[in-house]
Amino acid sequence: MAVQFINGPVVERRAKTNVARNGSRGVKPRAKNGEAAAKPISFGPLAAWIGFNLRMAQETAFQAFSRRSQEVGESPGRFATLTLIARNPGISQTELSQAAGRDKSSLTPVVEDLVRRGMVERARTRDDRRTYRLNLTTAGKKTLTQLTRCARRHERNLDAVIGPRDRKRFIQILKKIAAEIE
Amino acid sequence: MAVQFINGPVVERRAKTNVARNGSRGVKPRAKNGEAAAKPISFGPLAAWIGFNLRMAQETAFQAFSRRSQEVGESPGRFATLTLIARNPGISQTELSQAAGRDKSSLTPVVEDLVRRGMVERARTRDDRRTYRLNLTTAGKKTLTQLTRCARRHERNLDAVIGPRDRKRFIQILKKIAAEIE
DNA sequence: TATTGTTATACTCTATAACTATA
DNA sequence: TATAGTTATAGAGTATAACAATA
Numbered sequence: 424m425a426v427q428f429i430n431g432p433v434v435e436r437r438a439k440t441n442v443a444r445n446g447s448r449g450v451k452p453r454a455k456n457g458e459a460a461a462k463p464i465s466f467g468p469l470a471a472w473i474g475f476n477l478r479m480a481q482e483t484a485f486q487a488f489s490r491r492s493q494e495v496g497e498s499p500g501r502f503a504t505l506t507l508i509a510r511n512p513g514i515s516q517t518e519l520s521q522a523a524g525r526d527k528s529s530l531t532p533v534v535e536d537l538v539r540r541g542m543v544e545r546a547r548t549r550d551d552r553r554t555y556r557l558n559l560t561t562a563g564k565k566t567l568t569q570l571t572r573c574a575r576r577h578e579r580n581l582d583a584v585i586g587p588r589d590r591k592r593f594i595q596i597l598k599k600i601a602a603e604i605e
Numbered sequence: 606m607a608v609q610f611i612n613g614p615v616v617e618r619r620a621k622t623n624v625a626r627n628g629s630r631g632v633k634p635r636a637k638n639g640e641a642a643a644k645p646i647s648f649g650p651l652a653a654w655i656g657f658n659l660r661m662a663q664e665t666a667f668q669a670f671s672r673r674s675q676e677v678g679e680s681p682g683r684f685a686t687l688t689l690i691a692r693n694p695g696i697s698q699t700e701l702s703q704a705a706g707r708d709k710s711s712l713t714p715v716v717e718d719l720v721r722r723g724m725v726e727r728a729r730t731r732d733d734r735r736t737y738r739l740n741l742t743t744a745g746k747k748t749l750t751q752l753t754r755c756a757r758r759h760e761r762n763l764d765a766v767i768g769p770r771d772r773k774r775f776i777q778i779l780k781k782i783a784a785e786i787e
Numbered sequence: 788t789a790t791t792g793t794t795a796t797a798c799t800c801t802a803t804a805a806c807t808a809t810a
Numbered sequence: 811t812a813t814a815g816t817t818a819t820a821g822a823g824t825a826t827a828a829c830a831a832t833a
Binding site: 528534555 | 791792
């Protein structure tokens with residue numbers, strides 16, 4: 424993977440047929456057995472910018488987590504949804520969509536899929552029969568546990584890269600960006 | 606915007622009709638005039654995780670840049686493409702796709718659009734008539750200048766949030782994540 | 788009238804596979 | 811046979827608008 428500084432793919436989908444990828448993450452294409460090296464690509468001033476590097480780091484980290492969650496057979500998006508339901512038992516679909524920052528219509532197929540696969544239960548509420556209460560089933564809890572394990576391993580890798588000294592401040596800055604950037 | 610810790614929309618598309626958004630970025634829904642406050646949403650352990658915060662920060666920053674580039678009438682993706690062509694004059698479409706980490710087929714409509722709108726020139730090479738050389742036109746350079754200006758304003762905001770003391774180390778960590786996380 | 792969830796529809800970005808024209 | 815670029819097609823994730831049921 425290389426730039427992705429604008430729109431990265433949501434999950435790792437390595438191009439298999441069409442592109443002869445160079446295996447390295449770096450910018451410089453590799454010369455292979457005696458061929459002339461392909462010319463290195465320049466990214467200009469971008470390489471020094473925060474926005475660019477934030478994008479690249481997030482992209483890489485997200486793809487790594489994607490791979491892990493796919494080993495469990497789930498998309499990373501399911502982790503989000505399952506976590507929110509687990510931590511907020513009985514949440515309604517509208518509340519869930521607001522928490523996730525999505526339109527409620529976007530959630531319909533997601534919830535449907537989770538219900539169909541036995542991860543989530545829906546129950547009408549008594550007092551307002553328009554809404555559903557969502558809860559995890561046993562299977563849903565199990566899957567969430569697996570995904571959480573993936574996330575922890577991933578997190579350990581990030582920790583190792585960052586180092587204990589800077590971790591706190593790093594997260595603090597990320598939170599500040601999420602809260603304050605317009 | 607709220608969670609987006611998994612799949613954020615690529616550009617800011619505020620839900621206008623269906624969702625009653627609370628204006629704050631924060632997690633806690635606001636109580637409005639005497640109504641009972643909606644129950645606050647819990648994110649569980651996620652709130653302390655690097656991956657989660659990286660995602661949230663990048664999402665917020667990216668959306669902010671999206672808004673700015675849309676003021677210029679371009680998608681943020683065009684900034685990527687134009688920059689790469691500008692910094693690597695005569696680059697081929699395949700090289701461009703590799704630099705961007707995308708399949709070359711994904712680039713066809715993008716380049717086509719830029720050529721149609723007079724931003725990019727394509728010329729067949731003499732020695733290998735399969736490949737094109739891509740270059741910015743005057744209009745393309747002008748647009749890139751505008752986008753670069755957007756990016757600089759955005760970058761200043763990020764700088765202000767991070768503060769001069771931590772900036773260098775912050776970028777260093779982001780680069781390390783992009784390079785080392787598996 | 789307002790809200791919850793669904794449906795219909797469309798858009799963006801991306802990929803894979805097969806094709807063409809060249810090498 | 812291999813490569814550069816195109817075309818056809820598909821899929822994931824998202825949105826808007828209109829709707830039925832309910833409040």
